Amino acid sequence: MGLLHNVKWVSLSQIIKIISQLLGLVVFSRYLSPSEFGIMSMTLIVVNFINILRDMGSSAAIIQKELLSDSLKCSVFYLNLSLGLFLFVISYFSSTAVSVFFNEPAVSNTIKMISIAIPINSMTAIHLALLERESKFNKTAIIEISASIISLAIGIICAIKGAGVYSLVVQTLLYSFISSCGFWMVSGWVPRAKFSLSDIKSIFKFSSSLVGFNFINYFSRNSDQIIIGRSFSASILGQYSLAYRVMLFPIQNITFVLTRSLYPILSRIQKNYIESVSIYLKTLKTIAIIIPPLMLGIAVVSRELVVVVFGPQWVHISSILIWLAPIAIMQSMVSTTGSVFMAQGKTGILLKISIYNAILQISSFIIGGFYSIDILIKLYLVANVLMFFPNMMLAMKVLNGSVFALVATIIKPIIAALLMSLVVIYFRSSVAYLELKPIALLTFSVLVGVVTYSFMMLVIERKYIAGFFKNR
Incomplete structure (x- = not known):
């Protein structure tokens, strides 16, 4: 299957x-x-x-x-x-x-x-x-x-x-x-x-490193809530928590589907590096097509989205969402690397890279906690940039793949998403004099974004799209 x-x-x-x-x-x-x-x-x-x-x-x-x-x-x-x-x-x-x-x-x-x-x-x-x-x-x-x-x-x-x-x-x-x-x-x-104790020992190295990774990942993922709650007010923590949930939604409910499906497949073909790289790049391509336009779109319309969906009392989280959007894009791709390391039995690498990730993330929260929530989130973005490249490069190296193939796979959808964002921003500035209600501006912005992105993808990824429908 x-x-x-x-x-x-x-x-x-x-x-x-x-x-x-x-x-x-x-x-x-x-x-x-x-x-x-x-x-x-x-x-x-x-x-x-x-x-x-x-x-x-x-x-x-x-x-x-x-x-x-x-x-x-x-x-x-x-x-x-x-x-x-x-x-x-x-x-x-x-x-x-x-x-x-x-x-x-x-x-x-x-x-x-x-x-x-x-x-x-x-x-x-x-x-x-x-x-x-x-x-x-x-x-x-x-x-x-x-x-x-x-x-x-x-x-x-x-x-x-x-x-x-x-x-x-x-x-x-x-x-x-x-x-x-x-x-x-x-x-x-x-x-x-x-x-059989010997059977348990045969998986101990794999399992122990994975447990270590889960421990580190748990604390690094939850340290932001602890530090923000300690350093700032309950109101700021509440705003950050809601914005973070919006950011996590595509990662938890889209990337999760792909990574859970990917792991058993890569495990079964772990010695076939060519096929493993092919399947992994297809997964990254799917993520690159879905997540960047979604998160950049949310960033552009964040103010109207927050007012319409959550109410005007949450309007301040719109500025947080703008900075969390690129973080979500990077994390959606980095989250797939765990399946690669585990499928290849490289949980030791997974543990080491998770320690590196945790140091960057927790440091950004601690340093940002001395200043403001805005600085904290910007430092969090810097930490994710520093995490993204080593994680993705290691995953490709484990599969005997090339970084060039990785870049070639994700670059076109990301360019299309960036162009879509610019078009929507231009559209919003062009209709600013109309003083549209938030729900109307949100609706029109989404429609412009969907049409623009669809057109961009048809132009720059027409071979991929044609191949996708041909194989259905």
Whole structure:
């Protein structure tokens, strides 16, 4: 099964998840208070951190490994189950201390309940890995879609009945239980009573480096919130957080689809460098066609977009979005390099480059915290530029590809996106005297941008577009 098959089913699953999240956000916001949402957020900070250790990177190792014995699968299963139970105990008995830290007693109970999902997810992590290894994303998509819809429906019923924050807890637990049962049944694999320490040692180097990467990545990704909250006001943190979520949306919901689909494919052909480079460049081409025009478009219309979508009280985040747009473009491409390093078994390189990335990112936040949010974001942009080139060059080197091929792949869509931005800016300045309402200016700007970008792509990428439709 090819990349397109994987992308199709992962996209479908992700779209349903997004719809469920948005619908849930609308409904839950009417029945739950802001403090109850805050309690759940505090709970998930702890649980998401614990989940880094849930399978010690063994699932990724199962997908990457060329030859897979039943003994290794059984050994990984019992390792994951033991880790899940151990982390459940740690999470359960540390819940009181966490609630004291946050000064929120209710967090203790929510952590204890949510922790039940840890061993459930751990014991079926290998079943999901086996399905993804064989690129059976059609089956995983059906399971994830069913779990999303059922858990959301029951969670909403609980919220209507007055369950409060526990309606979110029920939704989370149900999703884990339903999806885990589905993965277990569909994978067709049943563990046997065998465990080999030598099998675990065979994946230890790969897995340990991956866990180290996840630790570093978790802290570097969350350090901005901590430093901004510490250095500036809650209002500034709130504005930055919303702008950052807008920036993350295409990375989480577009790039995620491609990278999740890419990893098992590259793992299966890890010795075929020519095909690996070809597939990887096609993935980057897709990202270059979608993300740059989207993010540059958001930057150009940021003021009207914020006013129309979020309300005038958030108008100040429009200036933040302008600087975050190029960061999103670079991160959307850099985020694919992890699949390359893991597929080639180079988690040591992944760990080292993540340390380099973390130093740059955290340093930009710390230094910017002494000045202003504007300087902090500009330094964050500089950090991402310094991260982009080494990460992309290393990924191409691992695949025996050339940097020239990388540049040739992404340059034309980026040029088209930049030209589109200039045309939209010119259009907006030309109609400024009309003093259009924000929604009208936003609508016309988007239409001009879509038409311009489509025309640019037809002119400079006509061979690629013709080949795309020819192969459908």
